[in-house]
Amino acid sequence: xxxxxxxxxxxxxxxxxxxxxxxxxxxxxxxxxxxxxxxxxxxxxxxxxxxxxxxxxxxxxxxxxxxxxxxxxxxxxxxxxxxxxxxxxxxxxxxxxxxxxxxxxxxxxxxxxxxxxxxxxxxxxxxxxxxxxxxxxxxxxxxxxxxxxxxxxxxxxxxxxxxxxxxxxxxxxxxxxxxxxxxxxxxxxxxxxxxxxxxxxxxxxxxxxxxxxxxxxxxxxxxxxxxxxx
Amino acid sequence: xxxxxxxxxxxxxxxxxxxxxxxxxxxxxxxxxxxxxxxxxxxxxxxxxxxxxxxxxxxxxxxxxxxxxxxxxxxxxxxxxxxxxxxxxxxxxxxxxxxxxxxxxxxxxxxxxxxxxxxxxxxxxxxxxxxxxxxxxxxxxxxxxxxxxxxxxxxxxxxxxxxxxxxxxxxxxxxxxxxxxxxxxxxxxxxxxxxxxxxxxxxxxxxxxxxxxxxxxxxxxxxxxxxxxxxxxxxxxxxxxxxxxxxxxxxxxxxxxxxxxxxxxxxxxxxxxxxxxxxxxxxxxxxxxxxxxxxxxxxxxxxxxxxxxxxxxxxxxxxxxxxxxxxxxxxxxxxxxxxxxxxxxxxxxxxxxxxxxxxxxxxxxxxxxxxxxxxxxxxxxxxxxxxxxxxxxxxxxxxxxxxxxxxxxxxxxxxx
Numbered sequence: 001x002x003x004x005x006x007x008x009x010x011x012x013x014x015x016x017x018x019x020x021x022x023x024x025x026x027x028x029x030x031x032x033x034x035x036x037x038x039x040x041x042x043x044x045x046x047x048x049x050x051x052x053x054x055x056x057x058x059x060x061x062x063x064x065x066x067x068x069x070x071x072x073x074x075x076x077x078x079x080x081x082x083x084x085x086x087x088x089x090x091x092x093x094x095x096x097x098x099x100x101x102x103x104x105x106x107x108x109x110x111x112x113x114x115x116x117x118x119x120x121x122x123x124x125x126x127x128x129x130x131x132x133x134x135x136x137x138x139x140x141x142x143x144x145x146x147x148x149x150x151x152x153x154x155x156x157x158x159x160x161x162x163x164x165x166x167x168x169x170x171x172x173x174x175x176x177x178x179x180x181x182x183x184x185x186x187x188x189x190x191x192x193x194x195x196x197x198x199x200x201x202x203x204x205x206x207x208x209x210x211x212x213x214x215x216x217x218x219x220x221x222x223x224x225x226x227x228x229x230x
Numbered sequence: 231x232x233x234x235x236x237x238x239x240x241x242x243x244x245x246x247x248x249x250x251x252x253x254x255x256x257x258x259x260x261x262x263x264x265x266x267x268x269x270x271x272x273x274x275x276x277x278x279x280x281x282x283x284x285x286x287x288x289x290x291x292x293x294x295x296x297x298x299x300x301x302x303x304x305x306x307x308x309x310x311x312x313x314x315x316x317x318x319x320x321x322x323x324x325x326x327x328x329x330x331x332x333x334x335x336x337x338x339x340x341x342x343x344x345x346x347x348x349x350x351x352x353x354x355x356x357x358x359x360x361x362x363x364x365x366x367x368x369x370x371x372x373x374x375x376x377x378x379x380x381x382x383x384x385x386x387x388x389x390x391x392x393x394x395x396x397x398x399x400x401x402x403x404x405x406x407x408x409x410x411x412x413x414x415x416x417x418x419x420x421x422x423x424x425x426x427x428x429x430x431x432x433x434x435x436x437x438x439x440x441x442x443x444x445x446x447x448x449x450x451x452x453x454x455x456x457x458x459x460x461x462x463x464x465x466x467x468x469x470x471x472x473x474x475x476x477x478x479x480x481x482x483x484x485x486x487x488x489x490x491x492x493x494x495x496x497x498x499x500x501x502x503x504x505x506x507x508x509x510x511x512x513x514x515x516x517x518x519x520x521x522x523x524x525x526x527x528x529x530x531x532x533x534x535x536x537x538x539x540x541x542x543x544x545x546x547x548x549x550x551x552x553x554x555x556x557x558x559x560x561x562x563x564x565x566x567x568x569x570x571x572x573x574x575x576x577x578x579x580x581x582x583x584x585x586x587x588x589x590x591x592x593x594x595x596x597x598x599x600x601x602x603x604x605x606x607x608x609x610x611x612x613x614x615x616x617x618x619x620x621x622x623x624x625x626x627x628x629x630x631x632x633x634x635x636x637x638x639x640x641x642x643x644x645x646x
Contacts, residue, residue: 049644058564058641087640088566095643099561101234103241108232115231116566144241160565172644 003070005167005200006032006055011064013050013223024050026223028064032200034167037191039214040204047223048204052170055202056091057083069167088116092161092169092199096176098153100145106132106156107141113163124163131159134196135189151182158189162197169194171203180209187213234562234571235578238555249547250583253540254590257620260536261595262602264612267522267529269605274419274517278510281322282367283483284492286508287499293506295324295480296419296513297521302505304433304479313498315490320366321479323359323432326418329392329425330354332399332406355392357425358418359402361432367483370426376411383431387411389423402427403435419517421604429479437476444474537623540587545627548580552631556638563640573632577625584624588617 011028014021024047032038042048053059055066057073057080066074068090073080080086087093100109107128114124132138135155140148148156154174161169171190175183187203187210194201205211217228239246277296286295287302287310294300310319331353362368364379370387376396379385386407388394398409407427416424427435439447448470451457457469484507486492496507508516552559559572592613599606 053641053644056564056641056644058639058644084563084566084568087564093561093564093643095561099557099643101558101561103234103238104232108237112232113565116568116571121231 004031004067005034005036005069006030006202007065007067008055009065011051011054011066012062013047013054013059014062023223025054025061028220028223028225030202030218030225030227032168032202034069034198034200035195036216037187037194037201037203037214039211039217040202040220041206041211041217042220046220048220049172051220051225052172052202052204055168056093056170057086088113089164090166090168092164092166094154094157094161094169094171094174096173098145098150098157100153100156100160102145104145105141106137106143106145106148109145109156110160110163113160117164127163128159131162132156134193135159150177151185154178154186155189158186158193162193162199165197165199167199169199169201171201173205173207174203175205175207175210183207183210184213186210233578234575235582238575238579239582245551246583246586250586251590253543253547253583253587255594256536256540256543257587257591257616258594258598259591260533260540261591261608261613261616262599262606263529263532263536264616265595265599265606265608266602266604267526268607268609268612269602270419270421270522270525271518272607273417273421273605274522275514276415276417277419278513278517280371280416281483282369282371282485284486284510285484285496285499286513287319287482287484287503288480288506288508290504290506293508293516293520295322297516300480301478302480302482304429304477306503306505307479307482309503310482310484310499313495315487315495316484317487318367318485319482320363320368321361321429321481322368322483323361323429323436323480324418325359325361325432325436326356326420326422327359327402327435328354329357329359329400329402331394332401355394356422357388357392358420358422359432359435360424360426361429361436361479362426363429367485370411370413370416370424372413373411374414376409378411379426379428380410382428384408385410385428387413387426389416389425390414391417391423392425394425400425402431403438404440405431405435407431417605419521433476433478436480437478438474447473537619540620541623541627544580544583544587544624545630547583548576548628548631549634551579552576552635556634557643559635559638560640560643563638564643569636572635576632576635577628580624580628580631581621584620588620591616591620 008028008030011025013025014023016022028051040048054061061074063076073086107125110128110131111124114127115121129141132141135158137152137155140152145153175186178186190201219226219228288294288300289302292298292300304321307319307321310316379387384405384407386400386409388409390412394400394409396409396412399406400409451470452466458466486495492509496509499505499507562572595608599608
């Protein structure tokens with residue numbers, strides 16, 4: 001079996017200390033292959049966002065082990081010193097709302113990531129245009145984010161997540177503001193992008209419309225994950 | 231790499247320009263305040279330059295004639311002329327007063343542009359009346375229109391800022407004078423334009439009492455048995471004549487022969503004539519360091535307050551703008567933007583705002599400076615210093631917003 005893009009073993013996260021301590025994650029295990037889209041569901045307060053933040057290297061877990069693209073990033077402590085570079089180069093983020101930078105046009109919203117990684121401007125913009133074409137929003141390349149429809153903005157945010165060719169994309173309820181038809185279209189798009197770019201995508205969702213579309217789901221409850229095959 | 235600050239400014243240029251405009255007007259006021267101070271210093275120097283003197287001889291124990299009242303007899307000049315090293319010496323009088331047209335009507339220039347000319351709607355002008363001897367030190371250096379005084383009485387040369395025109399009749403005390411010449415940049419240390427009249431007329435204007443007062447004084451003298459003794463013919467007339475005549479001036483302006491040190495010429499005047507003599511350097515010290523020192527401190531206080539207000543405004547604006555971008559900053563940090571890039575963006579925006587403000591301020595100050603009633607001197611070096619201070623203030627003001635931005639948690643971009 002090929003090395004999984006994401007492997008999490010015994011991940012724990014505790015907030016606070018002593019009697020006030022809360023165990024948001026108690027025993028999380030997860031494996032996602034490259035090119036696979038996996039759903040992560042669970043009730044409010046079950047630990048979905050905490051898991052996403054741990055995977056996104058924005059908060060530090062309390063214990064466990066995490067691998068991204070075959071590289072151990074956490075083993076009872078961060079293994080990689082530069083978490084900012086890790087987030088920039090190896091993790092793509094898609095948010096509930098697109099959160100595009102309002103003062104950059106569509107192309108530069110995407111090109112900013114390769115530029116931050118040190119790519120020349122022309123090369124970064126070429127990469128942005130390539131992704132915009134692939135996501136059928138190439139004609140809006142020079143538009144400002146405020147000029148785009150909700151669906152177009154979400155496509156641009158997907159393109160931004162793919163800009164640095166990360167092995168992992170974390171999508172935080174990406175279909176929440178969309179109707180059924182558009183929500184399903186976004187999931188199909190994510191599957192298509194995952195397959196094309198060999199990227200593992202974890203989609204955190206409450207959206208019952210799209211849950212049946214996932215081949216594999218992780219259900220998180222009380223800080224523990226359970227795999228569900230659909 | 232994209233300039234995030236530049237893009238943000240372009241994206242919300244209206245907000246930036248309007249804010250910069252407001253800040254710019256404040257900076258314009260600040261530059262004008264500095265210009266007012268420079269103008270006062272320049273006026274003081276112009277006064278010294280225009281007098282054409284190397285030494286000012288004044289009453290003992292006074293710092294006259296500009297800073298304090300000074301009075302000395304007009305025949306002292308003869309003794310001064312005899313001293314070694316004195317090229318020329320002449321009496322002068324200075325009297326600051328309201329001068330008006332003799333018909334009482336507002337002057338044409340004064341009424342049409344009272345601010346630019348220093349006049350007011352009633353046609354009166356606050357002016358320094360200078361009494362001088364034609365061809366001697368104290369005479370206006372150059373004319374822009376008309377001619378110098380050629381008659382002994384009742385002619386005047388006026389600075390253009392009085393608003394008077396050639397041929398105008400102006401009233402000084404009891405007499406009317408015809409304006410025969412116009413000069414420029416002849417002002418007192420307080421910035422009042424000068425009106426030059428013959429020395430004798432000026433002595434009268436300054437020291438001679440009105441007719442009623444003279445009559446009253448004569449009656450008082452006649453009633454005094456000490457001055458009206460029987461058997462002493464001519465005593466009363468002599469005393470009365472002495473009372474109504476005047477032989478005082480405010481100062482003697484001295485030009486020193488080439489090769490002589492003004493200080494060396496001043497020493498015997500102080501020692502043997504029992505008068506005070508000031509060199510150019512000493513007189514400049516009196517005018518700049520003493521006469522306008524309080525005004526300078528006043529303006530300095532205004533400058534400090536304006537700088538603090540500007541800093542507070544920039545800090546508040548940048549802080550508010552940063553608070554409005556917290557989510558974007560969280561996203562930028564989440565996707566790997568360095569802290570220094572985000573700090574740089576905020577700093578550049580603050581500096582951009584300062585730059586817009588400075589340009590608006592400089593243009594505003596340049597446009598409104600000529601409208602001020604007194605001379606406002608905007609020096610390029612002050613503008614340069616102002617730019618540096620504005621940039622420093624903006625840098626300082628941005629630190630609060632930068633602190634807030636750097637505290638933004640990238641996790642804030644992820645919901646839940």
